[in-house]
Amino acid sequence: MNESTNVIDISKIIETNRGIIYKVVNSYCSHINEQEDLMQEIIFQIVKGYKNFDHNVKVTTWMYKVAFNVAISYYRKLKTRQKHMIPMPSKIVVIDERETNEYDERIPQLRTFINEFDALHKAILIMYLDGNSHKEISSAMGISVSNVGTKINRIKTQLKKKFKQ
Structure with a gap:
């Protein structure tokens, strides 16, 4: 080539x-x-x-x-x-997200919560929300697939708690 x-x-x-x-x-x-x-x-x-x-x-x-x-x-x-x-x-x-067709009032709140995570958890969450597999996230982050699953479950638990508050 x-x-x-x-x-x-x-x-x-x-x-x-x-x-x-x-x-x-x-x-x-x-x-x-x-x-x-x-x-x-x-x-x-x-x-x-x-x-x-x-x-x-x-x-x-x-x-x-x-x-x-x-x-x-x-x-x-x-x-x-x-x-x-x-x-x-x-x-x-x-950028005013309300200008997009798919505006959801929870998006700014989700971004605030994402910014509270450390760099690794933030990266994992972004890739997860973008539809990447555990294997792809594992490869990009340099951690095991099972570790990705564990971290995603912990992130989900934290986000559920934050959204309920």
Whole structure:
């Protein structure tokens, strides 16, 4: 496979699965500048890593793995950087979800609950809500399939409690 074919392939893969990148970015960053930076870094790492992509693995699972690894690293760097920054007013970009056809008033509440989870649990929940199998989540997160099942059950229990409150 030549280099131009790889560029076309990875471009199509990114375009087809851009929702994965969007979900991860929006789960880890709320400021538009941070979102753009993280999105660029994820895409860069996907393009960079494509030459080593194991085509026996589902492309979406691989993309999740890359995106979450980049997001977690980015988030850690951001937290370290924030320790040394002077607080300044910031503009938060909020998309009004009520503009979509499938608006559910529980979505903002669910996002609030998701943000309370640590990075691993957040990643597992996002992949689970996106319909990925336990095996795919296991592969992307580097934990056993049974561990994924256990964590998902615990997450569900926590969310049920939070929604009842």
